[in-house]
Amino acid sequence: MKPIIDLINVDKSFGDVKALKGVSAQIMEGEFFSLLGPSGCGKTTLLRTIAGFEDLTGGVVLIDGKDMEGVLPNNRPANMVFQSYAIFPHLNVGENVAFGLRRKQLSLSEKSEKVKEALDMVGLEGYENRAAHTLSGGQRQRVALARALILRPRVLLLDEPLSALDKKLREQMQTELRRLQRQVGITFILVTHDQEEALIMSDRIAVMFDGQIAQLDSPFDLYTRPKNREVANFIGIMNFLPGSASQAKKGFLDVTVPGLGEITISEDQAPAGVNGTQVGIRPEMLTILLDAEQTSDRETPGKVLEIDYYGDMSYYSVAVEGVTDPLSVSMRNTAGRKALNKDDKIRIGWSSESLILLD
Amino acid sequence: MKKIMNSEGANGLLLVSPTLLYAFLLLAVPIAAVVTFSFWTQNYLDLDTTFTLDNYRAATEEPIYRILLFRSLNISAIVTFVTVILAFPIAYYISFFVPQNKKARWIFLITVPFWTSYLLRIFLWKVILGYNGVLNSGLKGLGLIEQPLTFILYNMNAVVITLAHAWAPFAILPIYVVLEKIDRSLLVASYDLGESRIITFLRVTLPLAFPGIVAAAVIVFIPTIGDYVTPKLVGGPSGLMISNMIQLQFLKANNAPLGATLAILAMISVVLTLAILWLFGKFFGWINRNYLGILR
Numbered sequence A: 001m002k003p004i005i006d007l008i009n010v011d012k013s014f015g016d017v018k019a020l021k022g023v024s025a026q027i028m029e030g031e032f033f034s035l036l037g038p039s040g041c042g043k044t045t046l047l048r049t050i051a052g053f054e055d056l057t058g059g060v061v062l063i064d065g066k067d068m069e070g071v072l073p074n075n076r077p078a079n080m081v082f083q084s085y086a087i088f089p090h091l092n093v094g095e096n097v098a099f100g101l102r103r104k105q106l107s108l109s110e111k112s113e114k115v116k117e118a119l120d121m122v123g124l125e126g127y128e129n130r131a132a133h134t135l136s137g138g139q140r141q142r143v144a145l146a147r148a149l150i151l152r153p154r155v156l157l158l159d160e161p162l163s164a165l166d167k168k169l170r171e172q173m174q175t176e177l178r179r180l181q182r183q184v185g186i187t188f189i190l191v192t193h194d195q196e197e198a199l200i201m202s203d204r205i206a207v208m209f210d211g212q213i214a215q216l217d218s219p220f221d222l223y224t225r226p227k228n229r230e231v232a233n234f235i236g237i238m239n240f241l242p243g244s245a246s247q248a249k250k251g252f253l254d255v256t257v258p259g260l261g262e263i264t265i266s267e268d269q270a271p272a273g274v275n276g277t278q279v280g281i282r283p284e285m286l287t288i289l290l291d292a293e294q295t296s297d298r299e300t301p302g303k304v305l306e307i308d309y310y311g312d313m314s315y316y317s318v319a320v321e322g323v324t325d326p327l328s329v330s331m332r333n334t335a336g337r338k339a340l341n342k343d344d345k346i347r348i349g350w351s352s353e354s355l356i357l358l359d
Numbered sequence B: 001m002k003k004i005m006n007s008e009g010a011n012g013l014l015l016v017s018p019t020l021l022y023a024f025l026l027l028a029v030p031i032a033a034v035v036t037f038s039f040w041t042q043n044y045l046d047l048d049t050t051f052t053l054d055n056y057r058a059a060t061e062e063p064i065y066r067i068l069l070f071r072s073l074n075i076s077a078i079v080t081f082v083t084v085i086l087a088f089p090i091a092y093y094i095s096f097f098v099p100q101n102k103k104a105r106w107i108f109l110i111t112v113p114f115w116t117s118y119l120l121r122i123f124l125w126k127v128i129l130g131y132n133g134v135l136n137s138g139l140k141g142l143g144l145i146e147q148p149l150t151f152i153l154y155n156m157n158a159v160v161i162t163l164a165h166a167w168a169p170f171a172i173l174p175i176y177v178v179l180e181k182i183d184r185s186l187l188v189a190s191y192d193l194g195e196s197r198i199i200t201f202l203r204v205t206l207p208l209a210f211p212g213i214v215a216a217a218v219i220v221f222i223p224t225i226g227d228y229v230t231p232k233l234v235g236g237p238s239g240l241m242i243s244n245m246i247q248l249q250f251l252k253a254n255n256a257p258l259g260a261t262l263a264i265l266a267m268i269s270v271v272l273t274l275a276i277l278w279l280f281g282k283f284f285g286w287i288n289r290n291y292l293g294i295l296r
Helices: A043-051 A093-097 A099-104 A108-121 A137-149 A167-184 A195-201 A219-224 A229-234 B002-006 B008-038 B054-061 B063-096 B100-110 B118-129 B134-141 B156-181 B184-192 B197-225 B229-234 B242-252 B256-292
Strands: A003-014 A017-028 A032-036 A058-063 A078-081 A155-159 A187-192 A204-209 A212-217 A239-242 A244-247 A252-257 A261-266 A278-281 A287-289 A298-309 A313-319 A327-332 A345-350 A356-358 B041-043 B046-048
Touching: A003 A043, A003 A187, A017 A043, A017 A058, A017 A187, A017 A204, A017 A212, A032 A043, A032 A195, A043 A058, A043 A078, A043 A155, A043 A187, A078 A137, A078 B184, A093 A099, A093 A108, A093 A137, A099 A108, A099 A137, A099 B197, A108 A137, A108 A167, A137 A167, A167 A187, A167 A195, A187 A195, A195 A219, A204 A219, A204 A229, A212 A219, A212 A229, A229 A278, A229 A356, A287 A327, B008 B256, B041 B256, B054 B063, B054 B256, B063 B100, B063 B156, B063 B197, B063 B242, B063 B256, B100 B156, B118 B134, B118 B156, B118 B229, B156 B197, B156 B229, B184 B197, B197 B256, B229 B242, B242 B256
Parallel strands: A032 A187, A032 A204, A078 A155, A155 A187
Antiparallel strands: A003 A017, A003 A058, A204 A212, A239 A278, A244 A252, A252 A261, A278 A356, A287 A345, A298 A313, A298 A345, A313 A327, B041 B046
């Protein structure tokens, strides 16, 4: 795989506000890449600098090895799907999709052939003559996709494309976008603030905070090995406990956690460059043990403080002696499980392998 | 009954009824009166109320009426064209280049001419355009001309200049409103899809602004046909319009039926002109969509 986009020390300021602070990353050909972060972290600005809507304050953007400095958006091999979809209201669906074909010197019949192909691809067969205002949100989304994909760009930029859709439709579009991306093999760069969306769809994710990339990894590594507290907190839920690590025998670390005791963990539970001032454990890595249930690993007594019921699962807030903040524990509500009540005394089962070391 | 009174439709009717009544009394009734008059005859001091088409015959056969009517249509068309062409850049500038918090100020400035009466503004144009007026003495002072320009007052040109200035705000506002409504991401999308700024203007901005341009044109075209103050004051004999003749028939010649007939004919020609333009626009749009594919 070779990189299609090279971001080298990209800076962007709006007046005194620094939106991007030396962002560097390589985006590979044919991958589904996500820029994930809270609002105001600079993810959309980064996307817009790639598209050419923003000039750089410093650094270089290469697309396909070519410096994009001074290249206008209309001459870049990248097309964008806008958050508002930007469907032209004075044109029907077919004319919207064909918009970018004007410069391609095709006959009218060749154009309509291409339009049909593009609409088929996004599941809108026969919608050519529908007026733009009759479309639902999901259909507008698809028209915007078809309009960009018909030009066969090297890179497709998606600016929070699903944020305006309701949950059901959003989930459906996530799978469909993923399928479409595999089918056309074009590099997709998705901007989103929804961590779940990024995890489901992406090959790799760049988590951004405050104009910088905090971590760039695959969804699996990002979730299981977040490098710092900020990233861990943004992707899913994480229990943080103060801890101090010291080298034990080769390849292992000794970690002392108040309330949990002394734990030996393997070195790959500590991401590179981490000093280990904190320990993190995901709620689903903790188990509430009922009655005489036994666990092969370790257990800690606790008391249920709060129960949040989600239907298929429940989140329990459990107080553990010696731990300042209550621990969040998630359990699937499987058949035959006894319902717990507030103030129930329980035991939490866990394994030292589920701990990670953080800064 | 109670149900009907409480329904939304009834409430709506109740709301608009004063306006409706007003419009009926001041618009429908006079028009009906004018139509009725046009079928009567003036007999020195009294009206002969037997039905006749003589007035229409006279109005269509006498060349003077035809000349005045066509001149009126012609002047109105030129005024409309000039006004819309001049108004568009101003509306565009306010909508696209003036910062959001200063737009209200600009709109306010556009209404400044209305602070003086229409009559005063026409007289000011006379001062500007006259033989020894501001424009001529200015140009002479600069040595650009030796003899004063005479083609700018007491003819059609003067009428066009004065009317275009008077109606400009009415043309700017509807165009400004449609431009404001254009979602700016549509323009960005067009750049992104490979179009330059100029082509984007032609393919996105202009078509989306079209309803406002049409509204501006209609707002200017219809009332200028009926204007008689401006042609009378700055038009000279060659700048007189059909309304001057209508006024003459009603007030000077004491021939209200003929005046009414001319008024009806003027009204019909306005409607016809607009209908023809509308059909032409539809036809061109259809031809372009199916055969020409200009900018597609």
